[in-house]
Amino acid sequence: xxxxxxxxxxxxxxxxxxRLALEECGxxxxxxxxxxxxxxxxPAMMTLLGGKRIKCPPFAPPFLKAGKLVIGQTAxxxxxxxxxxxxxxxxxxxxxxxxxxxxxxxxxxxxxxDTHHPIASGxxxxxxxxxxxxxxxxxxxxxxxxxxxxxxxxxxxxxxxxLVGGRLTYADLSLFQIVEGLRYAFPKAMKRMERKxxxxxxxxDRVAKRPRIAAYLASERxxxxxxxxxxxxxxxxxx
Amino acid sequence: xxxxxxxxxxxxxxxxxxRLALEECGxxxxxxxxxxxxxxxxPAMMTLLGGKRIKCPPFAPPFLKAGKLVIGQTAxxxxxxxxxxxxxxxxxxxxxxxxxxxxxxxxxxxxxxDTHHPIASGxxxxxxxxxxxxxxxxxxxxxxxxxxxxxxxxxxxxxxxxLVGGRLTYADLSLFQIVEGLRYAFPKAMKRMERKxxxxxxxxDRVAKRPRIAAYLASERxxxxxxxxxxxxxxxxxx
Numbered sequence: 001x002x003x004x005x006x007x008x009x010x011x012x013x014x015x016x017x018x019r020l021a022l023e024e025c026g027x028x029x030x031x032x033x034x035x036x037x038x039x040x041x042x043p044a045m046m047t048l049l050g051g052k053r054i055k056c057p058p059f060a061p062p063f064l065k066a067g068k069l070v071i072g073q074t075a076x077x078x079x080x081x082x083x084x085x086x087x088x089x090x091x092x093x094x095x096x097x098x099x100x101x102x103x104x105x106x107x108x109x110x111x112x113x114d115t116h117h118p119i120a121s122g123x124x125x126x127x128x129x130x131x132x133x134x135x136x137x138x139x140x141x142x143x144x145x146x147x148x149x150x151x152x153x154x155x156x157x158x159x160x161x162x163l164v165g166g167r168l169t170y171a172d173l174s175l176f177q178i179v180e181g182l183r184y185a186f187p188k189a190m191k192r193m194e195r196k197x198x199x200x201x202x203x204x205d206r207v208a209k210r211p212r213i214a215a216y217l218a219s220e221r222x223x224x225x226x227x228x229x230x231x232x233x234x235x236x237x238x239x
Numbered sequence: 240x241x242x243x244x245x246x247x248x249x250x251x252x253x254x255x256x257x258r259l260a261l262e263e264c265g266x267x268x269x270x271x272x273x274x275x276x277x278x279x280x281x282p283a284m285m286t287l288l289g290g291k292r293i294k295c296p297p298f299a300p301p302f303l304k305a306g307k308l309v310i311g312q313t314a315x316x317x318x319x320x321x322x323x324x325x326x327x328x329x330x331x332x333x334x335x336x337x338x339x340x341x342x343x344x345x346x347x348x349x350x351x352x353d354t355h356h357p358i359a360s361g362x363x364x365x366x367x368x369x370x371x372x373x374x375x376x377x378x379x380x381x382x383x384x385x386x387x388x389x390x391x392x393x394x395x396x397x398x399x400x401x402l403v404g405g406r407l408t409y410a411d412l413s414l415f416q417i418v419e420g421l422r423y424a425f426p427k428a429m430k431r432m433e434r435k436x437x438x439x440x441x442x443x444d445r446v447a448k449r450p451r452i453a454a455y456l457a458s459e460r461x462x463x464x465x466x467x468x469x470x471x472x473x474x475x476x477x478x
Contacts, residue, residue: 055396056336059343059389071335073342075314080335096310096319097295103312103345104298110349118357119370120377131358131370138359150298157294 003029004065006045006058011229012181012222014074014109015062020173021078023216025085031221033061075102078170087170098164101154101171105178108147112181113230115139115237125227125234136237140189144182148197151175155199161206168210175200176207181231186238242268243304245284245297250468251420251461253313253348254301259412260317262455264324270460272300314341317409326409337403340393340410344417347386351420352469354378354476364466364473375476379428383421387436390414394438400445407449414439415446420470425477 003022007015009031022029033045048070051057058072064080071077079099082088088098113121118135119128151163160166163175179200182190194201207213216222225231242261246254248270261268272284287309290296297311303319310316318338321327327337352360357374358367390402399405402414418439421429433440446452455461464470 052396055398056332056339057389057393057396058339059346059386069332069335072339076335076339076342079338080331092319093295093308096308096315099318100295100297100311100315103315106342107298107349110346114353114357118353119373120381122377122381131373134358134370138361142359142361147298150296154296157291157296159294 001028001066003027004032005029005062006032006048006065007062008045009033009042010223010226012177012225012231013062013229016177016223017074017105017170017174018062018064018077018081019221020177020213020216021081021085021087021170023221024168024173024210024212025081025087026212027081027085075099075106078102078174082170087168087173089164089167089169094164098169098171101151101163101169102174104147104150105171105174108143108178109230111139111143111147112185115185116232116234125232129236132234132237137239140186140193140239144186144189145193145196148178148193148200152197152200155203162203168207172203172207173213176204176213179204181225184225185231185233187233188238240267240305242266243271244268244301245271245287245304246301248272248281249462249465251416251464251470252301252468255416255462256313256344256409256413257301257303257316257320258460259416259452259455260320260324260326260409262451262460263407263409263412263449264320264326265451266320266324314338314345317341317413321409326407326412328403328406328408333403337408337410340390340402340408341413343386343389344410344413347417348469350378350382350386351424354424355471355473364471368475371473371476376478379425379432379478383425383428384432384435387417387432387439391436391439394442401442407446411442411446412452415443415452418443420464423464424470424472426472427477 005018032040033042045061048054049058054070056070058070062074063070063072064077071080088095115136116125116132118131125132154163158165162168162172244257271279272281284300287293288297293309295309297309301313302309302311303316310319321337327334354375355364355371357370393402397404401407401411
């Protein structure tokens with residue numbers, strides 16, 4: 001099946017968690033908003049988003065079109081892809097556990113975003129710099145260590161090299177992206193935090209070396225981090 | 240099966256979305272942290288949360304124990320209960336659509352929480368009042384209308400009385416709770432917003448009249464809203 005991924009064309013953002021899963025399982029997909037031509041670009045995405053002819057309109061990007069299915073919400077897309085492509089256990093317990101981990105990553109991502117946008121996502125960073133500094137101070141002192149420490153603990157108890165045990169899941173790919181993003185956004189703070197996260201760092205490195213992921217990261221399909229995405233580098237915030 | 244729900248004992252919070260689902264399907268459950276005795280109270284919850292003997296430790300409450308399963312994350316618990324108790328369609332498309340709606344509600348709930356805690360969840364409201372006012376102004380002007388307008392639109396296109404069509408799902412119960420909470424937290428602003436939300440308000444009323452929900456709301460099992468939960472009433476924020 002040829003999947004259609006719909007996401008903003010110039011950022012990694014939440015779409016990146018889906019891209020990593022699609023790349024790892026070698027799925028064929030079109031990154032629709034990055035395509036030119038009549039059926040591509042942001043307009044093609046907005047048509048589906050606002051579409052009154054669609055019975056299940058997604059609230060926001062990313063969303064995935066798989067045949068007739070239009071699937072919204074990052075973690076939901078991964079739940080779907082995980083079951084189809086062996087990126088999650090088949091049994092109920094394993095499936096729910098993987099999804100719980102992913103939903104915790106989703107929560108973490110919201111908090112990362114809000115470090116630079118604590119007041120309003122519709123305002124510029126420059127209009128909430130003071131508040132961003134306050135929020136980021138708490139994030140780096142309390143929230144990031146809490147989340148990352150949790151994943152470190154899960155890895156210590158999993159009984160395998162991956163979060164859910166002996167086999168890679170989409171949650172591992174997403175945790176890789178978290179490490180990548182935090183290293184970009186908060187290089188100094190992350191360097192300090194990583195000292196207490198040997199298992200998380202090792203997982204990151206293992207993901208980066210997987211042949212399909214390594215090929216993807218080296219390709220033009222991987223958009224560079226920038227200051228329009230979730231993970232943004234503002235030196236003044238890197239406490 | 241006797242379920243064990245683990246959540247903070249004095250607030251509705253995120254646990255309430257699970258309680259509503261358990262009540263609607265007539266499930267037997269113990270609200271563990273609200274019980275006294277050796278096996279109850281917050282300590283019983285913390286034992287499982289921090290437990291090194293648990294293979295799948297939840298990140299935070301609420302979590303549900305179902306036999307040997309320990310399921311974390313509100314939306315994940317509802318995914319599980321929905322499949323077991325007919326609170327979601329059985330087919331893949333309907334299951335994913337219901338879950339996408341729930342995950343959008345989860346996102347909304349984070350934004351509700353952050354109206355009174357935009358800087359740090361570990362600080363008191365009183366320490367971030369100025370920022371709370373700024374964030375709430377944006378929330379009431381932009382974010383709440385966007386989310387609520389989305390659900391109004393989904394109801395208009397669903398082809399039935401409920402979000403997913405002709406049958407009630409857990410997402411309807413959660414949307415009911417959103418309306419209840421917003422009416423408590425922002426009575427003036429919500430009154431204005433509801434003028435444009437006839438379908439959402441009608442859904443709220445239909446849920447409130449369901450026999451098991453009505454009995455639950457009238458019982459002592461329903462904790463009253465208060466200023467430790469997600470939905471808090473601070474008059475100065477109700478723009």
